[in-house]
Amino acid sequence: MTDIVLDNVSVKRGASIVLDSLTLALSERRVAVLGANGSGKTTFVKLLNGLVLPTAGRLMVAGLDVARDVHAVRRRVSFVFQNPDNQIVFPIVREDLAFGLRNRGMAKDEIADRTATVLARLGIAHLADRQVHGLSGGEKQLVALAAAMVTGPSLIVFDEPTTHLDLRNRNRIRAVIGEMAEDAVIVTHDLELARDCERAVVIADGRIGFDGCPAAAIDWYVGRCS
Amino acid sequence: MIGSLYHPGDTPLHRIPAAAKLGFLFAAGLALFLTDSPAPLAAAAAAAALLLAATGAPARSLWRQLRAVALIIALVFAANLAFADAGTAFAVLCRLSALVMAAMTVTVTTRTSDMLEAVERGLSPLGRMGLANPAKVGLAVALTLRFVPEIFGHYREIRDAQAARGIAASPLAILVPLVVRNLKAAEDIAAAIDARGFGAPRDGASPKERHRP
Numbered sequence: 510m511t512d513i514v515l516d517n518v519s520v521k522r523g524a525s526i527v528l529d530s531l532t533l534a535l536s537e538r539r540v541a542v543l544g545a546n547g548s549g550k551t552t553f554v555k556l557l558n559g560l561v562l563p564t565a566g567r568l569m570v571a572g573l574d575v576a577r578d579v580h581a582v583r584r585r586v587s588f589v590f591q592n593p594d595n596q597i598v599f600p601i602v603r604e605d606l607a608f609g610l611r612n613r614g615m616a617k618d619e620i621a622d623r624t625a626t627v628l629a630r631l632g633i634a635h636l637a638d639r640q641v642h643g644l645s646g647g648e649k650q651l652v653a654l655a656a657a658m659v660t661g662p663s664l665i666v667f668d669e670p671t672t673h674l675d676l677r678n679r680n681r682i683r684a685v686i687g688e689m690a691e692d693a694v695i696v697t698h699d700l701e702l703a704r705d706c707e708r709a710v711v712i713a714d715g716r717i718g719f720d721g722c723p724a725a726a727i728d729w730y731v732g733r734c735s
Numbered sequence: 736m737i738g739s740l741y742h743p744g745d746t747p748l749h750r751i752p753a754a755a756k757l758g759f760l761f762a763a764g765l766a767l768f769l770t771d772s773p774a775p776l777a778a779a780a781a782a783a784a785l786l787l788a789a790t791g792a793p794a795r796s797l798w799r800q801l802r803a804v805a806l807i808i809a810l811v812f813a814a815n816l817a818f819a820d821a822g823t824a825f826a827v828l829c830r831l832s833a834l835v836m837a838a839m840t841v842t843v844t845t846r847t848s849d850m851l852e853a854v855e856r857g858l859s860p861l862g863r864m865g866l867a868n869p870a871k872v873g874l875a876v877a878l879t880l881r882f883v884p885e886i887f888g889h890y891r892e893i894r895d896a897q898a899a900r901g902i903a904a905s906p907l908a909i910l911v912p913l914v915v916r917n918l919k920a921a922e923d924i925a926a927a928i929d930a931r932g933f934g935a936p937r938d939g940a941s942p943k944e945r946h947r948p
């Protein structure tokens with residue numbers, strides 16, 4: 510498991526406070542993050558690999574201070590964005606998976622090995638030489654996940670991984686997340702996906718509205734929305 | 736289906752090494768700006784069109800990829816016609832068309848991975864001198880190849896959406912939403928590139944380098 514410890518973490522954007530003094534310790538293997546649109550979920554998870562830095566407070570991930578060791582943190586934490594279109598940066602699937610590995614200075618044949626292993630693990634070996642542009646939404650989401658996995662992180666952060674998917678692909682992603690060895694923090698509006706987790710945190714107006722087991726968190730969240 | 740810039744094939748153009756094609760493209764690009772006279776520029780455009788035809792890629796798919804660029808070239812042509820003279824406008828038209836078709840000939844016949852390797856290898860002396868960052872240039876090339884088809888796709892969607900609402904096709908009405916949408920995407924893409932460790936110290940880096948911010 511990957512320990513995440515927030516100590517009075519705030520994020521300000523100009524004059525507005527997006528996240529307000531969050532204090533939280535997470536060590537579960539599956540954590541769901543719920544909350545209304547604009548409540549600060551994406552900002553919260555972007556903190557976890559230094560895409561957003563705290564403007565106040567301290568955030569430790571796997572014993573590392575994110576503000577000081579951002580590159581070391583990014584080696585341990587991969588990020589799967591909501592829209593795979595904007596996260597896949599190379600035109601061919603195989604090349605995209607190689608990108609994160611080349612950034613680590615890995616040798617060519619090791620890159621080829623790792624890429625093939627991960628594609629097989631997700632059941633998309635047949636997509637290796639396909640043009641990204643021609644893939645379906647579900648295939649793109651699997652490729653984005655493969656690219657996140659291939660670098661061997663201990664934690665994978667997902668920002669609404671099933672939002673753009675049809676039922677079949679959504680179930681597939683849900684199964685993959687359920688089975689994978691890596692830890693996961695998952696922002697989602699998909700309550701079933703949240704129920705699969707061990708813990709759920711509800712963000713409300715930049716604060717922690719509820720924190721506990723998913724069933725109770727969902728009840729609290731649903732109650733608030735009705 | 737737009738998208739496949741690379742057209743698999745086995746023409747002589749496919750077999751020329753990527754580095755040679757890119758070198759030729761670079762030289763041709765420079766040469767096109769050495770003259771302003773219409774005759775050689777027209778000859779260059781015709782030659783580029785012949786090369787493009789020799790790639791064996793279907794004309795329909797080539798045209799689909801060229802269409803949006805053609806729109807921009809047409810705008811530049813019109814602007815020159817309005818603010819300069821017909822000779823200049825024709826020369827500019829030929830120069831840009833030659834450049835675009837030559838560049839397309841290269842992308843249509845060369846795999847991205849081959850192209851990137853050639854770019855990074857070609858720039859490595861400049862990299863050692865600290866004048867250019869080969870990895871960054873390589874990434875820029877890859878991003879262009881990855882997102883040009885995507886942007887064409889957006890262009891079509893916006894055009895269709897406006898047609899559906901009865902808005903007559905006007906370049907400005909399409910360009911503005913297109914730019915806004917792609918700026919938003921660019922922000923996300925930049926974050927994704929950061930998240931994936933681009934520019935981070937590599938495993939082989941010395942401890943000193945490793946601690947550089």
Ligand SMILES: Nc1ncnc2c1ncn2[C@@H]1O[C@H](COP(=O)(O)OP(=O)(O)OP(=O)(O)O)[C@@H](O)[C@H]1O
Pocket residue numbers: 522527544545546547548549550551552553
């Ligand atoms: N780059 C930015 N500049 C200014 N404000 C921002 C920026 N990014 C986010 N915000 C603001 O911060 C708040 C939280 O945004 P965030 O994206 O974290 O919400 P979210 O919970 O992920 O919402 P959604 O469910 O819609 O994805 C919003 O009010 C948003 O407008």
Ligand SMILES: [Mg+2]
Pocket residue numbers: 550551552668
């Ligand atoms: Mg969000």
